[in-house]
Amino acid sequence: MSPLNRRQFLHNLGVSTAALPFLNGLPSLQAASEPAGLSAKRQRLVIMFSPNGTLPSEFWPEEEGDQFQFKSILAPLEPFKNKTLLLKGVFNKITGDGDHHMRGMSCLLTASRLLPGNIMGGGGAPSGWAGSISIDQEIKNHLQSRPETKTRFGSMEFGVAVPNRADPWTRMSYLGPNQPVAPVDDPYRMFSKMYGQMKDKDTLASILDDVKDDLARVSSKLSSRDKQLLEEHLTLVRNLETELKRPADTALAHPMPPLDPGVELTNDNTPQMSRMQINLLVNALANDMTRVATLQYMRSVGQAQMRWLGVEEGHHSLSHEPDDNKESYGKLLKINTWFAGEFAYLAKRLSETPEPGQSGSMLDHTLLVWTNELGKGNSHTLDNIPMVIVGGAPGFQMGRSLKLDKVAHNRLWLSVAHAMGHTQLQTFGQADLCAEGPLALG
């Protein structure tokens, strides 16, 4: 821990630097800094991404505080207003190589500079991948390091209509420098990752009777010596059958979700894909397969054609149009409102699921963060990037609209990490942007 961080840490505890010498060697300090009883509860984090900036005047409420009105884009969140926290004034202050889209995307969750590289964007210098771990993976590593918060997957990366290419515009989650994590945008593949083994077991169990019959049939024509080999084989099959009948080690709290068969991964099927992925995500959280997840819609500079909204043009092209182009403005409004609707659906599903062993719903114990790589599409600004938080967590007072003073987004990720129990984390990403510590959101 650097001196700065140590001071910061003590400051956060409310201990002045004057007391510093006396604190050395206090063994209980670290333990005491953890919120009491957190380990017994499940706290979750889901970060949702949609691309190409928003329409600020249709997005940010005029008011500050707990008395505020949603603008049209956020209208779908009305049922969850008292569980919503809107943070205007969060800036992505990361400079360096890469154009705004690239830094907007690949520095969004890492909050540090991109590495130099060979990928040329629409401006600035060419760049490579992100230079450090992303916040979701940082929190995952923390949770996975402790038995009481360890889960089967640790983190899950969902995608919706993410193009099959790997570059700084398509990746926001990183295991570390140069190690992008690809989101899974195929619900069938995700389902297979979650339940593949069980599905296999079912298929396997369904054929073993036939295999046994077959063994008996072919065995009847054989000499006694050869029969013996097949006897041994039959015993192995019987043993396998017994193993398959044994109940799984941990019974599922929630049944495997049904999956519509045969939906193709096409642009026009995106709404179905989105709902399938959200249902799988909620199921994974409910069955405690993970406590950290990302949900990435398309990609930065994504050109999704949202024909289901009556929009033929590509999203990114539309986002470049000036504000006074009424037609494109109207389409962008539809597009962003649709994303808000998907986000609200995620909140709704969680609010309908009771929290195991606790009062309230799963939503009360989950932080849902919806963000974007740009503040505004046609200006490519990294200021005022959308940050909509729904749900609940220690240290987060919901039901408010806040206007923060140009704070670095590093500090928001610190607050989130602390809420997730990763309280030792004193800086995240580019350290000099963390000098003022986590945002106080309580």
Place this chain on the structure above:
Amino acid sequence: MENHAPSSRSLPENSLAKLLGLLVAAPLLLPLQAGRGAEGVGAKIYSESCAECHGKNGEGVHGKYDDPLAGARSVQALTRLISKTMPEGKEGSCVGPDAEAVAAYIHSTFYSAEARARLHPVRESLSRLTVAQYQNSIADLVGRFRPGFDRPPGTERGVRGIYSGFAILTPEEEEAAKEALKKKEKKDRKQEKLDRVDPQVSFHFGAESPVPEKMIASEFTVRWNGSLIAPETGTYEFVVKSENGIRLWVNDVEERPLIDSWVTPSVEVREEKKSIYLLGGRTYRFAVAFFKFKDKSASIEVWWKPPHGILQPLPREALMPQEVRQSMVVNTALPADDRSDGYERGTTVSKEWDQATTAGALEVIEHLELHLDNLAGTKAGAPDRLEKLKEFSLKFVETAFRRPLTPEQKEALIERAFQKSPTPALAVKRLALFALKSPRFLYPALSSTEIPDDFTVAARLAEVLWDSLPDPALWKAAQEGKLRTGEQIEKAAQRMLADPRTKAKLAGFFQQWLDLERAEHAAKDATLFPEFTEAVRADLRQSLQLFLDEVVWSEASDYRQLLQADHLWLSRSLGKLYGREVAEDGFQKIVPAEGQRAGLLTHPYLLSALAYSKTTSPIHRGVFLSRSIVGIQLKNPAVAVAFEDAKFDPSLTMREKVTSLTQNKSCTGCHGVINPLGFTLENFDALGRWRTQDNHKPVDSGVSFEGEDGKTVRLTAAADVARLAVSSEKAHEAFVQQLFLHSVKQPPAAFAPETAAALTKQFEAGNFSIRKLLVQIALTKALQGLPPEPVKVAALPR
């Protein structure tokens, strides 16, 4: 004694040769019959003078002479042995005609291999697929639905490179472009393309473009397309070195690249490594994508480390410009097969094996799930999708079972599965899983009908020659009833011989026969032999492979060449070590010195493996020559004695040390054979280099050698041992036996007591063609139990 061929069917091409072989064999066997039978002189002498210690039927008597009387000595050699040494205490009392009569009796009643086979008939044992058979069967089963995936590599080598970039403009063109820009006309920049076959993916463009006079240097892309030839089964490591953006695909070019380094973090050359498991004798799709964007320089090198090889630039010989389709390679590791009898066979099952075959089957159905519509030739929502999926399932099950289903089976299996499953895709998965877990797939013999038919023959041919399932051509032949006569079956086998799968199978045979696994790990003392590097060992291995390929796949395919060739394939670095400068790159066929080398017997890869880390080992070499080359069976040593160099007088030669080590009477039985043979190779040091001195004394490689026929010959060099083997029926039979075991995975005697002997006769009559022998071995298996051919059989002597 009946003298018949492995089966009672006629083989047209070789029938004359075979007949001759049989006629030659008959007189040799006749004298044996004289001593046979309980009433003969031999029998009387045996029961009076021998049975007390050796047992009534030569089975041995506990406490007197434990070991059964069994071996490979000739009647003559037995006679001599008896005359000299028997009965114990009364030596010299059984000589002349008496010794001859008792030797003939022993030989024909229980001593010889034929006698033992008659007394204890060997039968084919039911066997499951071996690891190699499982992997190959799966690859070919899924490959049925990707025609062309197994296209043979042809002769063209290298990889197709497609270079694209912006053209360098002439001043006029540049002017025109500026004008267009002014007028805000959109005009595409002029492109330059180059399409050619590159020998390798290895380029250092520097700051230039690949086409300096035509293409601009600041940004360009290259795509290399082709296929990769995997010589051996195992893990292949790929390494790409580049400062630019690259992707590399092996086998699967649709899914994720094996190496994805498209976004590069820095300007320095990076190395990206990934491994992939591939089956030998097959080709795999290979592609590399490359791009440069304003980087200061551009370069790319693709390296590989094949199984048993060293890391080296991916060579031209391993690449071909044609593109093949994806192969299904099972990644599940299967437990190693039983090798206790010297060849891999599937005569046991275990929990690990059952689990592995389950995991393997699940891997296949996952692959099917991912590619189902493509493999079944349909697509989502197609009106005939259900029909196509049923067709797919039927073909899958039939291919796995190596025969068509009856209408009743179709109904009971396919139709029922589709009725019972919620979706057609699930029905396909269940059927595929069932097929792969069924004994009919896992035990090839179980899919046969009670009376073998055309499909049985097809399955047996594929098993023996390819370790796999019938391909579409074999299937078609079976369907059309064209695998009935010996002539038809031989024609099919001939066609199969040219397939790379046969080559892969034979490569496995040499691996086993020559114990190449041992050679791979034969490191030498680094202070004494610093020049014997890993790279040299890899070159030696390649040198041996080139030699085996050259001999086996030449027109003559002559076994004698394997033992007698006087050349070596040498590379530059091997040339330095083994006595002849090699000027060019690659391997050259070189005769180091007249009369020194004798094929496999003196190949330095084997000689260095059959040696200690500091010195030669005449014992290891002698055992190899006895068992594998000359065909003398050896018992395991009575007492294990370690060779400890430090215990000997330091002035002795290796020959002197070994002689002294094995002088004990209990050793001489076998070492009387082993040592002389081993000493003939003393002119080759621990690396297999020629030498005339050992420990500052002249090398003495001359020996007297008494063969199993009782004759003593003088041997002074490896070439003499080779000549001995080439003219010895026992040696030929030993080779036949080894190849048979490896190919069929059953002992030849399981087919008929005389199978090995009859095949040996054919082998000799067929000018020792290894390929012809392989065909005959395949026919032995294929024809087993087939109803006799009505017309042709009459022509055979009964």
